[in-house]
Amino acid sequence: MAAQAPGHAAQRGGYRAAVTLLLMLAYAFNAADRSLIPVIAQPLKADLRLSDTELGLLAGTAFAVLYALCGIPIARLAERANRVTIISVALGGWSALTALCATAGSFLQLALLRVGIGIGEAGCAAPAQSLLSDYYDRTRRTSALSVYSCGLSLGYLFVSAVGSYVAQHHGWRAACVVIGLPGVAVAALIRHVVREPRRGTADGAAAAAAPAPPSLRGELAELGAVARGLFLSWPSAQIIFALTLSSFASYGTWAFIPAYFNRAFGLHLATIGVFLGLAGSVPVALGTLGGGFVADFAGARSPRWYALVPAAGLALAAPLYVLAFLQHDWAAAMLLLAAGGFFQYISLGPSFGVVQNVVGVRQRATATALLYLCLTLLALAAGPPFIGWLIDTLAGAHLAQPAGSLLNDLMAASPAGTAQFRAACPGQAMNHGVCAAALAAASRDGLLLGVTLHLWAAAHYVLGSLGLAQQMRRAAAG
Secondary structure, three states: OOEOOOOOHHOHHHHHHHHHHHHHHHHHHHHHOHHHHOOOHHHHHHHHHHHHHHHHHHHHHHHHHHHHHHHHHHHHHHOOHHHHHHHHHHHHHHHHHHHHHOOOOHHHHHHHHHHHHHHOOOOOOOHHHHHHHOOOOOOHHHHHHHHHHHHHHHHHHHHHHHHHHHHHOOOHHHHHHHHOHHHHHHHHHHHHHHHHEEOOOOHHOOOOOOOOOOOOOHHHHHHHHHHHHHHOOOOOOOOHHHHHHHHHHHHHHHHHHHHHHHHHHOOOOOHHHHHHHHOOOOOHHHEEEEEEHHHHHHHHOOOHHHHHHHHHHHHHHHHHHHOOOOOOOHHHHHHHHHHHHHHHHHHHHHHHHHHHHHHHHHHHHHHHHHHHHHHHHHHHHOOOHHHHHHHHHHHHHHHHHOOOHHHHHHHHHHHHHHHHHHOOOOOHHOOOHHHHHHHHHOOOOHHHHHHHHHHHHHHHHHHHOHHHHHHHHHHHHH
């Protein structure tokens, strides 16, 4: 069992930074394994003859449903048990299942493995964010969570650059093995290096009060109390809705952006992986870090900036994303996507910080799990299949009217047109002639519609700034 660290030892700067980086690495494999399907989408689509709706289900729904449902009981366990053990076991399990995706021979087999990956990944975010919150006090917590959140960028860079290269030269099955297996080694490293801190010491308490003995009634009551605090309080409810809506747009569009660059510009997977990996990781990491530190700096003057900083980021990101999908040059599109990603991910650290700072010491893992319930069921599970459905639907309209406008295509779209497209353009036929042109145009239009949702999310962050200071003060006092 991982050692229980004394409060003062857990707060030593060098060790605390090492813990933060290891947890960031766990989150990186979390992001890489869940993002693998979009990276290998084109060869997977051709090999197993999948529709974009099925690709969306694999990228989102198959992974997300049990991820969300298992997150709550795992979080409740993390309020009582050793969080380091939970994280290391979960990381080793989902990494092994990612490698086993190489053995799948059908949509159903791959979907079942993705369900298993989702169950494993449910053991990462809630315990990790709770753990970090016991290493950092309220004044530095958002910054630390922003560093942790950079694992999202690191994982995307890894899966984009390495996964796409391996898929290009050795096939999508080899990519599953190469992306999955390193996580098993990292799980062992976390298990033997990271110590479990005493709860509450970062907030000035000698130790958090011991929880009552577990019972179904008690667990449901505590879950209800946390849910009421998050979802029935205006500021935190608006911020959670804003993050969920922005994530819906992000998960949905990024599930098809790698395929878009192949369809619209004819780029090879390895080229897409390198350039899109850089565009979707380095600026995102800088935005995530910048958002956390700027929010902590401005939040020291007024907590409302924990909501206004994300609002400003999304308001700038949306038009940059729209411009990206209107470009006829792939390099210009990549640069605009990078700029949009920088501003979009300013919102991540402050949003996580708000959730951690409006609940009690032994409610943090549960609060994170409830947040991820929204992010998975409403964003990850629904976003990719929605954008995939849009692309499938618009592809039928484009096939019938190649020169139609986006508005005309939306009005002309129908299930019959989608069925006609699938019949006329099966498997490899999608890569040639009118099929390829219709699919490229539909992908562009579907992505354009998706990214406009970031503006809607920005408005809810502004609404969330109203009363946020009072909610955070109540949580700190009690």
